[in-house]
Amino acid sequence: MDDGIVRVEKLTASIVDEVSKVIVGKKRELSLILASLYAGGHVLLVGVPGVSKTSLAKALAMSLDLTFKRIQFTPDLLPADILGTMIYDQSTNEFRFRKGPIFANIVLADEINRASPRTQSAFIEAMQERQVTIEGKTHKLPEPFIVIATMNPIEFEGVYPLPEAQIDRFLMKINIGYPSLEEEKEILRRIDRIEEFNVKPVASSEDVIEAQRIIRKVNVAEAIIEYIVNIVRATREHSMVRLGASPRAAIFLLRTAQAWAAMNGRDYVIPDDVKEVAVHVLSHRIIPKPGASSDPQVQEKIVEQVLANVPTPSPPAR
Secondary structure, eight states: OOHHHHHHHHHHHHHHHHHTTTSOSOHHHHHHHHHHHHTTOEEEEEOOTTSSHHHHHHHHHHHTTOOEEEEEOOTTOOHHHHHEEEEEETTTTEEEEEEOTTSSSEEEEETGGGSOHHHHHHHHHHHHHSEEEETTEEEEOOSSOEEEEEEOTTOOSSOOOOOHHHHTTEEEEEEOOOOOHHHHHHHHHTHHHHHHTOOOOOSOHHHHHHHHHHHTTSBOOHHHHHHHHHHHHHHHHOTTEEEOOOHHHHHHHHHHHHHHHHHTTOSBOOHHHHHHHHHHHHGGGOEEOTTSOSOTTHHHHHHHHHHHHSOOOOOOOO
């Protein structure tokens, strides 16, 4: 096995083990967030209050010794509150740039849909270009950089829909559900340890950047490329879909499948890697036809139908 793949696999296991000290369950959700981080993308976490969305992001940052900033989105939040602003420095008689909370490795955008579309759109350049532009001057963001945004799926008052351009910048949407019966019991048994929130760094930013480099070298056979393209195109042709996944979605699906393969100790992608991440990568990019369904999970079910109908290629021979 390639040494780089071994390092990614061990890095992932170390992070999951450390975060699991304070987060009961949620190992798959954490693995999906890590796949997004390795693939260089951002994550939208959807779940009701109290299911550890914020704690999960904070614990991840602590396990990687990365800078972490939380931005609580409210209707009166302005773009300058996120990006930063120019302030007058009396000691130099000049204006200087004061960085906003976007300048961190992991940025938690809590309840992102509570801010106005203008404020939400302030994230678009940062998420896509890893930079912000203030008064014509460009400021690079730190590396690695990931936005983890949260949304409450049951509140409809005082919220704004996310612009489609911004939704498309999220590599994954991950639903965070309630814990299982046994997990909820375990939370109560370990509550003192959980509240201490003693998460130690087990890796560094350099480890993450190396993992991002390694996953791009994971081999993707021609049959897998064709499989990914067929899945994405099938979302556009589905009878219930008004707007399907874009070519950007195909790129994200490829990168995330490469990350998932490396995290599981392989230097090549198999069809199951694509299937494991496809719903999370594609569902939020699909716009159903009006009246197509009243099911709030209709987008996920459309992707599941597509996966069931698109022929699966044989795994690459190794």
